[in-house]
Amino acid sequence: MSIEQRLVEGNNAYAATFTQGDLALPPSQKYAILTCMDARIDPAAAFSIPLGSAHIIRNAGASARAAFRDLVISQQLLGTTQVLIIKHTGCGMLTFDNATARKLVKESKGEKAAEEVEDLDFLTFGDLEGKVKEDVEWLKSKAVEKGVSVSGWVYEVETGKVRRVV
Amino acid sequence: MSIEQRLVEGNNAYAATFTQGDLALPPSQKYAILTCMDARIDPAAAFSIPLGSAHIIRNAGASARAAFRDLVISQQLLGTTQVLIIKHTGCGMLTFDNATARKLVKESKGEKAAEEVEDLDFLTFGDLEGKVKEDVEWLKSKAVEKGVSVSGWVYEVETGKVRRVV
Numbered sequence: 178m179s180i181e182q183r184l185v186e187g188n189n190a191y192a193a194t195f196t197q198g199d200l201a202l203p204p205s206q207k208y209a210i211l212t213c214m215d216a217r218i219d220p221a222a223a224f225s226i227p228l229g230s231a232h233i234i235r236n237a238g239a240s241a242r243a244a245f246r247d248l249v250i251s252q253q254l255l256g257t258t259q260v261l262i263i264k265h266t267g268c269g270m271l272t273f274d275n276a277t278a279r280k281l282v283k284e285s286k287g288e289k290a291a292e293e294v295e296d297l298d299f300l301t302f303g304d305l306e307g308k309v310k311e312d313v314e315w316l317k318s319k320a321v322e323k324g325v326s327v328s329g330w331v332y333e334v335e336t337g338k339v340r341r342v343v
Numbered sequence: 344m345s346i347e348q349r350l351v352e353g354n355n356a357y358a359a360t361f362t363q364g365d366l367a368l369p370p371s372q373k374y375a376i377l378t379c380m381d382a383r384i385d386p387a388a389a390f391s392i393p394l395g396s397a398h399i400i401r402n403a404g405a406s407a408r409a410a411f412r413d414l415v416i417s418q419q420l421l422g423t424t425q426v427l428i429i430k431h432t433g434c435g436m437l438t439f440d441n442a443t444a445r446k447l448v449k450e451s452k453g454e455k456a457a458e459e460v461e462d463l464d465f466l467t468f469g470d471l472e473g474k475v476k477e478d479v480e481w482l483k484s485k486a487v488e489k490g491v492s493v494s495g496w497v498y499e500v501e502t503g504k505v506r507r508v509v
Contacts, residue, residue, distance in 0.1 A: 180372060181427075181494065181507070183391055184390050184427070185507075188390060188503075191388055191389050191391070191503055192504040195502065195503030195504075198500065198501040198502055198503065200383045200500070202433060203382075204382040208346050214375070214398045214400045214401075214413055215398070216369075216396060216397055217363070217366045219394055221388070222387070224353065224354060225349055225350055225352070225356075225357070228382070228383060228385055229382050231382055232380045233382070233384075234402060234403075235401040236400060236402065236410070236412070236413050237412060237417070244402070246403060246409060246463055246465060247380055247403045249448065249465075250403045250435065250444070253447050253448050253451065254438075254444060254447065255435055261346070261347075270416075278416070282415065282419050282487055285419065286419075286486060286487050286489055287486065290489065293486055294487060297411070299412060299415075300412070319459055320452060320455035320459055321452050321459050321460060323452055323456065324452075328347065335364040336358055336364055337357055337361030337364065338358040338361075339350065339354045339358075341347070341351075
């Protein structure tokens, strides 16, 4: 079965029993989760997030800088007042750097593709807990985040456990 | 119960029955879903995504431009070859523009906060299906996306149904 077929068939089953079509646009619990796009994380299940209650932002590495636009929108336009940044063990962002990524792009996709990413900061990092703390501090330093509660966490893909760092 | 308490208690229950601690870092089904951070979307359930099988990228509006870094990493570093862009009905990004967002920030957080977002493009849009098509075309126009399959979809938050646009 193709990816598209599985999506459509699985969605038909989901929609057949769907009863939450009247949820409001703003998150009912007024918080946002920022976590990684990693395939091994299911935020709704692992972090106990009922449908409609929280924004769930996911990018490579759960980067606060990369999610700045999303967070401002979540807070200023949709009323959230709390952000939980959840990075995780075994993150791909711990395994390469800008030079490696650019070299891979050039080798596999050519010169024009290399130009498209030559100014791109991949926002990799070397120290997981240190980066959680640094992201929390960076976000808290922004005037636009005044009054927003920010905490930092680590999720363990090996055990399914989450723990608070800061 | 606070947000943090619910997360920790819910996660204790999740981890207690967790059995998938040996999943590989690269997505086993080699695809990425790009969808919105909206609280009313549960991609794993609605789009039938088994744990470990796909990257799930979520930002405000399911913006391909905002997810460019994530998509390059997903493909070049972690081997995905297919992207499904899934925007949705009732999206908050249909409801404001850059000027409105900047005005709100200035009024609620002050001058310094306004300066932090004065160059920020919130990437809002006015036509849902049009924007799905435009994002797909934009992504396909990139040399770094050569060989990657890109499709565009709309999820209906009112019915739980997803449909393909392009």
